[in-house]
Amino acid sequence: MIHTGVLRSFVPDNMLSAMPQLTAPLADNLPFGVVKLDEHGTIIIYNNYNSKEFADFHGKSVIGKNYFTEVAPCANNFIFSGRFKRGVAAKEMNFVFDYVFTYKLAPTKVRVHLFRDHAGNNWIFVKKH
Amino acid sequence: MQREFGDSLLKICTNPKLQEALDSILIKAEQDLSAVETIQVYYSWIRTELEELASDYLNTPTNVHTNEIIANESFFKEQLSYLWIRLQSDWIRYNNLANFKLLIEDKEDFTLQSKAAICSFFIQPIGLLLDKEIVNENLEFVYNLLNRSELSTDSII
Numbered sequence: 448m449i450h451t452g453v454l455r456s457f458v459p460d461n462m463l464s465a466m467p468q469l470t471a472p473l474a475d476n477l478p479f480g481v482v483k484l485d486e487h488g489t490i491i492i493y494n495n496y497n498s499k500e501f502a503d504f505h506g507k508s509v510i511g512k513n514y515f516t517e518v519a520p521c522a523n524n525f526i527f528s529g530r531f532k533r534g535v536a537a538k539e540m541n542f543v544f545d546y547v548f549t550y551k552l553a554p555t556k557v558r559v560h561l562f563r564d565h566a567g568n569n570w571i572f573v574k575k576h
Numbered sequence: 577m578q579r580e581f582g583d584s585l586l587k588i589c590t591n592p593k594l595q596e597a598l599d600s601i602l603i604k605a606e607q608d609l610s611a612v613e614t615i616q617v618y619y620s621w622i623r624t625e626l627e628e629l630a631s632d633y634l635n636t637p638t639n640v641h642t643n644e645i646i647a648n649e650s651f652f653k654e655q656l657s658y659l660w661i662r663l664q665s666d667w668i669r670y671n672n673l674a675n676f677k678l679l680i681e682d683k684e685d686f687t688l689q690s691k692a693a694i695c696s697f698f699i700q701p702i703g704l705l706l707d708k709e710i711v712n713e714n715l716e717f718v719y720n721l722l723n724r725s726e727l728s729t730d731s732i733i
Contacts, residue, residue: 521692524672526679545678547689549671550696553600554689556678 454543456560457574467566480557480573486535488515488528500575501548501555514571521550527559531571534563545576581649581705585630585656588701589623597697605686615690622698625659650710657711660702661718667695 457479462469474481474494480501483492493509501519509518515528522528527546534540540563548555560572588594598619605611633652638645670692677685 521671521696524668524675526672526675545682547671547674547678547684549667549674549689549692551700552693553597553604554674554686554693556684 454545454558456543456572457558458560458562458572463562463564466562466564466570467568478574480571482514482571482573484514484531484569484571486569488513488531490514490518493518497573501552501573519548519550521548522546530561531569534561535569538567539563540569579634581652582630582634584705585626585633588698589626589630591701594697598694601690601693605690608686611686611690614687615694618691619694622663622694626698626702629655629659650707653705653707653710654714656702657706657714660699660706660711661714663695663699663702667692667699670695 456463469481469483469492471492471494474483474492477494477496480497481492481494482490482497484490490509490512498509512518515523515531526544530542530544531540534542540561542561544559546557546559548557556576557573558576560570562570562572564570598615601615602612605615629652633648636648636652670688674685674688674692677683677688
């Protein structure tokens with residue numbers, strides 16, 4: 448892995464190793480945000496936690512939209528999407544960092560975990576502080 | 577039509593949801609008093625810009641040829657477009673800088689965070705009043721300013 452950051456992830460280790468099996472219904476039951484993306488940033492899975500906590504970001508349907516430009520444009524910079532793109536290019540990504548969302552909501556601090564599983568799926572995990 | 581556009585601008589300023597949004601931001605920032613003042617000044621600046629634009633627009637003569645009325649409306653949409661571009665730019669910049677500080681310095685800058693949030697609250701309602709073609713022309717115009725000859729020299733004036 449190229450980066451793990453210095454912060455601790457809120458995602459259990461055993462879950463990370465089982466990520467390729469995570470389906471949308473299973474993700475909906477998790478107590479943190481889960482977004483599965485293709486290599487371009489297009490959303491494949493977007494769980495209930497995200498829909499509930501960050502509803503102001505987007506309309507009802509976000510599947511098929513680009514996470515960085517259409518859903519959470521406050522993440523479209525070298526800090527966030529830049530790391531995602533570099534991780535996809537390197538085919539490995541495991542980075543935890545704190546971030547503040549400022550798009551159409553009062554500043555909201557979150558912890559973010561960018562992760563690429565062993566099957567090559569790209570994930571963004573988000574949890575409010 | 578003319579009054580409708582001007583009134584829509586004023587409605588943005590008086591929308592109670594914006595005041596609620598500001599209040600929620602100020603509550604979060606209250607641990608930093610200098611941030612609270614800066615945030616209020618910034619919010620007032622955006623409101624004033626919109627109110628003055630609306631006032632100027634509503635004061636343009638209406639007893640003129642239809643073509644003049646249309647031209648005036650386009651002119652003010654052009655000015656509103658520049659304000660929107662400025663707010664978009666401010667939002668992106670403040671959002672990115674706030675997050676850079678958090679990442680590098682592990683420091684929460686409430687002023688930057690709040691300015692970004694305030695911008696984002698104004699961006700959407702203003703965007704609904706914009707003419708996309710005018711925005712595109714404005715962006716192209718700004719981009720083309722890069723080609724001005726003085727930018728290719730070492731001169732700063």
